[in-house]
Amino acid sequence: MQPIFITGIGTGIGKTVVSAIITEALEADYWKPIQAGIEEGTDALQVRSLLSNTKTMIHPEAYTLQMPASPHIAARAEGREISIPVLIKSQPSTVNCQRHLIMEGAGGIMVPVNDNEFVIDLIVALKAKVILVSRNYLGSINHSLLTAAICKQKNIDVIGWVFNDQYLDYENEIVQWTGYPKIASIPFVENVDKSFVLQQANLLKDALQKLL
Structure with missing residues (x-):
């Protein structure tokens, strides 16, 4: 199966929560190729803590970096350099491709x-x-359209948008302007837990399956 890469319009937009929801909905495997910043735990550990199904395998990161910064800066601070060929070789294979x-990216698509x-x-x-993640905030229309534009420039196969949080009602306009469908809109909650992830996974499962 073709892997699904979760990226978005910037940092702190909810990619990890969306990754957990999508992983739960598909009972998929999860891989974070590059983890920059580990003091507060890793995204892989957070995803593991939010899943209810027992089929998902959480694969180890190819690069784990101490500094919570852009990957190239975090790697440079440790005298390392991130190699895309190494990442390709590190890509996990799922059981019988079934x-x-x-995959969860680091930051936004142009990091x-x-x-x-x-x-x-x-x-x-x-x-x-x-799958593109957009968090609703002042300025996110611009960031969302720029992200979509670079995807089109590079001929990226975009499944659709997952919107996160609430600010103003312009999700459908972003869908219209970009031509990418909306998979789901995830509401804001104070505490994200297993039950919330499972609920949201069940709500978007059918829409996601139709787009895959």
Whole structure:
């Protein structure tokens, strides 16, 4: 199966929660290729804590970096350089290719992974489909349209949008302007837990399956 890469319009937009919901909905495997910042725990550990199904495998990161920064900066601080060929070789294979593999990116789609390549270059190299995450805030229309524009420029196979949080009612306008469908709109809650993730996974499962 073609892997599904979760990316979005920036940092702190809810990619990890959306990754958990999509992983739960598909009973897929999960992989975070690059983890930058580990002091408060990793995204993989958070996803593991939010899943209810027993089929998902959480695969280890290819790069785990101490500094909570852009991957190229975090790697440079440790005297390392992130290599896309290494990431390709590290990509997990799902059992008999019968399960989807959900990959979670670092930051937004144009975050640098090294001095010359970006998250979008990793997506192309991994031959992944993409789910775009947009969090509703002042300025997110601009960030969402710019993200969609670079996806079209690079001929990325975009499945659709998952919107997160509430601000104003313009999700349908982003869908119309970009031409990418809405998979789901995740409401804001103070505490995200297993029951919330399972509830949201069940709500979007049918819509997601139709788009895959």
